[in-house]
Amino acid sequence: MSFDNLNKIKDEIYGCSICGQCVQGPVDPFRPNAVFSEYMPNVTCPMREKDRFLTYSGAGMNTIARAVIEDDLEISDELVNAIYACVLCGHCETSCGEVFNFLRTVVGKDIGHGVRVPDVVRAFRADLVEAGAGPTDDVKKVAAAIAKGHNRFARKQSDRMAWIPEGMEIPSKGKLLFYVGCVASLKNKENAQSFAKILHKAEVDFAILGEEEWCCGGPQLLNAGLVEQFEAQVKHNVEAIRASGATEVVTTCADCYKTLKFDYPKVVGDLGFTVLHSSELLARMLDEKKINLSEEYLETVTFQDPCQLSRVAKITAEPRTVIGSIPGINLVEMEGNKDYTVCCGHYPQELPETTKLVLE
């Protein structure tokens, strides 16, 4: 095997010192942590929590990558399974790069970054796919569903509009497009319904793509190393969004947001539209007084920063602004928030055991 993709990011792989920072918090537990996060967690890596061997960690991924590049390890089913066990939450990269973040923030010196383990894993998976060794069977099933029906749940595309609240008419063309995503369209419909109701009540016009909305392809295809299939999704969705006349695209899904905003331009260049997370739009609407909240909600709540939204996209203030605008609400922070949020364990494929552990 040639491992072309891994060889392109060799510096990342060899940059790993196997110091263990990827599995046990940031570098210094003694520093006041408010610079980056009020509450740094003990737990960083979901796969390490599930399987206590160091193999299943950022350091493990780097060491395996190095071993295959140096021809010290053969490709096997066990190896493929190990490489696909990573949930790509990026916590390892954040912890690894914490000292650089510190220097950037406190001293204003930009001298480097943490080892980009998610990039290493994606490259590794792309090489495995090219060699015919990947992906795993579970991933293949999801990819086949997307190829056949354009969504990850093997449902009919016509079901994508089943979430629309009764009586609500949503056009297919408009300046603001709501990219609903597979999960909110087909599974957790209340997400899409709630967001649409807010827009509707605030008299903000919006459109949807309906059956022309395909899976964004980020978590299930790009992250699985299925690069060509991902690019087909990108091209279709970008053409459909452009045809809708949208200048802004908003999504409630952190994964869709990250994929549309950061991964799509790598395939098609300038998108020609802006991508917003729903929390950004809602914060803007609050600022513009399009939403006025007067009723008290006397509950204590917390916010779990989604990995892709907080760590990759750096959207941490807007969700808190929105929650904080509700009269009477008490927002408390969890151990592990913002950049140091703990992965929900649900990404990129559904990993029931990991999810259970994180819940615990």
Place this chain on the structure above:
Amino acid sequence: MYVKELKPLLEKIVGAENVSDDPISLVVYSRDYSSLPPEQANIIVLPGCTEEVAEIMRLATRTDTPVNVRGGATTAALCTAKEGIILDLNRMNKIINIDEDACLYLTAQGGTSIYQISKELDKRGFLLAGRPMFGPVASIGAWVNTVGIGGNCAKYGYFSESVTGIEVVLPSGEIVRTGVNGLQNCDPYCRYTHTSDLTGIFVGARGSMGVVTEVSCRIYPKPESNGFITLAYDHDNFDGLLKAVNLIFRDDIPDTIDINDDGVGKIIGLDLPLPHMISMTVSGHPDEVARKIKVCQQIAAETGGLDLGPDVAALIYNGGALTAYIYKKEGYGHLVFIDSYWHSLEAYPFLYKSFKEILAKYGLNENCIFGWFMKGVGCSFPVVAYKEPEQREAMNQAWEEICEAWFSVPNSAPGMSVTSPTMWNLDPLKPTHHALLRSIKDTIDPNNIMNPKVIPYTRRNK
């Protein structure tokens, strides 16, 4: 015994999910935090409790299988092995007890990370005697095994001096408790009793005497406030620098004091006016902190030093292991801590000069020195960034040369944690010391199955 026969027996003890002999995991566990070549053991085991460790050790003794214990693996060469079992303690990560209302001590399982413990103590207004500077994953059991030095050691001494007792599993599988916990009726609140200090046999043993499954240690109240100060000295004023360190200790000033060179400044683009620094943290009531800083300023004036104010020390200490971790700098990637050496204060200038000259000879110019000091004792270790794999060979050659050079200096002794290409050179030990150590090792571990490369003169390595 072959792995094929060993594996099912180990699985029976800890469960199949906690045993691995797959080539992927063996490769991952073959490397550590150093430039040394990988070593591949036969099997990795993750015990969950002391009783499981005891059963594993009985099996290992019965089958004459070497056992290498792994905590956070932030030391070089100690955690890899070319044969036998790697005993990874990371599942044994529970804080068992924190006695904050009476005797001020805690007990934690050997695999518990210092990070986890420090965080829990911080919430309660306490701290450990020290803070390892090798990364958050360092475990408390391994820290006992490597003596334990780091931040705050000027105030509290080595971490091991605060240990009040340990639970250790011997190669025979026997479980021993030390300190007063070795008595029938006592919790581990005190290290010393009416018999010899057995804890000391395991402190600094680097896993060669047994598996440390529990550690009890003193906890200390967090100080009211902290301050930072750095004094700088020129190349031709080592005398002034050493005198300043002595005066600072006479006034009982620092929590942490270390001698750095300007390598750290250069790498992050800080232009320091003088090349040698004494960086300190001080603590106490705010008035006391102010007084200590004023005394340091006076000492600088008396010894030809320059007061750089609080910023450099704050950067070094607030950045935690900043000085070391910045060597992840783009394009360098790998770093290595070269063997640390205990040494007298006067030995420092020679150690510094030889380190710089040897690294320059090998073109390893991204480096700096850490010199932690307690009263009268230094522990210096150079930190070097090198490019993997291109500069690995040069790195290891330089490492060996530095170790040899440092070893030849009067009042310079092999230090706390890091082995080296010269590997546990025990020749300089006085014969009686050597004989006693060997006798203890042969009694506890007659087949030398525990981390056998640490004391290589016993039976296995003959």
